[in-house]
Every structure is written in structure tokens, then in C-alpha cells.
Amino acid sequence: MSSTVKVSVIYYSSTGFSAEIAKEIAEAAEKAGAEVRLRKAAELAPEAAIASNEAWAAHAAASAGVPVATPQDVEWADAVIFGTPTRFGNVSSQLKQFLDTLGGLWAQGRLADKVYSGFVTTATTHGGQESTLLALYNSIHHFGGLVVAPGYTDPVKYIDGNPYGTSHVDGQGNNPVGPQTRDAARHQAERVVRIAGALKAGLAA
Ligand SMILES: Cc1cc2nc3c(=O)[nH]c(=O)nc-3n(C[C@H](O)[C@H](O)[C@H](O)COP(=O)(O)O)c2cc1C
Numbered sequence: 001m002s003s004t005v006k007v008s009v010i011y012y013s014s015t016g017f018s019a020e021i022a023k024e025i026a027e028a029a030e031k032a033g034a035e036v037r038l039r040k041a042a043e044l045a046p047e048a049a050i051a052s053n054e055a056w057a058a059h060a061a062a063s064a065g066v067p068v069a070t071p072q073d074v075e076w077a078d079a080v081i082f083g084t085p086t087r088f089g090n091v092s093s094q095l096k097q098f099l100d101t102l103g104g105l106w107a108q109g110r111l112a113d114k115v116y117s118g119f120v121t122t123a124t125t126h127g128g129q130e131s132t133l134l135a136l137y138n139s140i141h142h143f144g145g146l147v148v149a150p151g152y153t154d155p156v157k158y159i160d161g162n163p164y165g166t167s168h169v170d171g172q173g174n175n176p177v178g179p180q181t182r183d184a185a186r187h188q189a190e191r192v193v194r195i196a197g198a199l200k201a202g203l204a205a
């Protein structure tokens with residue numbers, strides 16, 4: 001069995017903020033030595049809803065080439081990093097729908113013994129960031145997965161201040177993903193790869 005850590009970054013994004021963090025995390029995981037799959041959750045919203053929002057329509061077009069996540073992307077991975085915009089303090093229905101397609105793998109015990117972590121974006125400060133990540137992490141416990149949250153394991157966490165996962169405030173669409181969020185994203189990716197590597201080696205021993 002190869003010792004290379006396999007990481008799937010699986011996210012949903014309407015207007016591109018979560019997608020931007022997903023890219024940063026995927027690149028950092030790759031730099032940390034992992035083999036990475038970057039995947040988006042399938043869109044569920046009607047075309048008319050997407051077309052009615054300029055930023056949403058633009059991001060849908062720009063991300064058309066990103067492969068849609070399948071359960072196999074979770075089965076393949078040693079570590080999965082999920083990302084979502086908050087929806088009233090909860091996980092987006094698109095990402096949740098993807099989680100709900102994992103029942104078959106769950107029934108075979110194939111979601112267990114993997115590392116999982118999460119990131120979130122909101123329009124407003126706080127805005128449901130921690131509740132969204134905790135809601136996401138509920139499912140990980142049912143998988144038998146290991147939540148690897150960033151905690152305060154690096155000085156960057158004292159700046160971004162969210163021990164549950166990388167988080168970004170988009171300021172109603174006006175605040176691009178900047179250095180603070182990118183630092184947190186890179187740290188989270190590196191930590192996930194490191195812990196997943198140790199777990200993989202330990203399980204193989
Ligand atoms: C239905 C809906 C509910 C939302 N609820 C919240 C919320 O409770 N708090 C908040 O700060 N932002 C909320 N937002 C805003 C998005 O979570 C936020 O703009 C996010 O950064 C967008 O990420 P994206 O660009 O990846 O889609 C909501 C957006 C929608 C469409």
C-alpha cells in the first residue's frame with residue numbers, strides 16, 4: 001500500500017468564496033506531499049435561481065470544469081476536507097445532499113478510520129461559522145471518522161480565531177479571501193495531511 005496520503009477536498013459554493021478556500025487547501029495539501037482530488041458538490045438549485053444572482057451565475061460558469069464529487073472520492077481518500085457556505089448556521093443543502101449519498105459506504109463501514117475536517121464561509125462576522133462546522137462534524141461521528149480540527153495548533157489560529165476550521169467572512173460579497181484566511185487554510189491542510197499520514201502508517205503497521 002502506498003504511503004502517500006490521499007486527500008479529497010469536497011465543497012459546495014454558490015458565489016465562489018468557499019471554492020477559493022477549497023483551492024488554497026488543495027494546493028497546500030499537495031505541497032505537503034498528498035495526492036489530492038478537488039471536487040464540488042452537485043448543484044441542486046433551479047437554473048432560474050442561479051441566473052437571478054449575478055455572482056452565483058458567474059461562479060457556476062467559472063467552476064463548470066470542476067468535477068462533481070462522488071462517494072468514491074470519499075472511499076478513495078485517507079482524509080476528506082469538506083467546505084460549505086453557511087445556510088442559517090447550518091451546512092448547505094448541496095453539501096448535505098452529498099453527505100446523504102454516503103449511506104452505502106457507511107453501511108459497509110467504509111467511511112470509518114479516516115481523517116475529516118471542515119471549512120466554512122459566512123456573509124457576516126460570526127454569522128453561524130462555528131455552528132455550521134459543528135453541524136458538519138455531527139456526521140463525521142456517525143461515520144466513525146476522526147475530526148482533525150485546527151484548534152490553536154499554530155500562531156495563525158490566534159489571528160483567525162476559529163479552532164473549529166478555516167472560516168471566512170465575505171462581507172456580503174465584498175471581502176475577497178485574503179491572507180488571514182489563506183494562512184488558516186494552509187495550516188489546516190498541512191495538519192490534516194500530517195495526522196492522516198501518521199494514522200495511515202499506524203493502521204498499516
Ligand atoms: C439561504 C442563505 C442563508 C444564509 N445564511 C447566512 C447566515 O445565517 N449567516 C451569514 O453570515 N451568512 C449567511 N448566508 C450567506 C453565505 O453563507 C455567505 O455569503 C457565504 O460566504 C457564501 O459562500 P460561497 O461564495 O462559497 O457561496 C446565507 C446565504 C443564503 C443564500
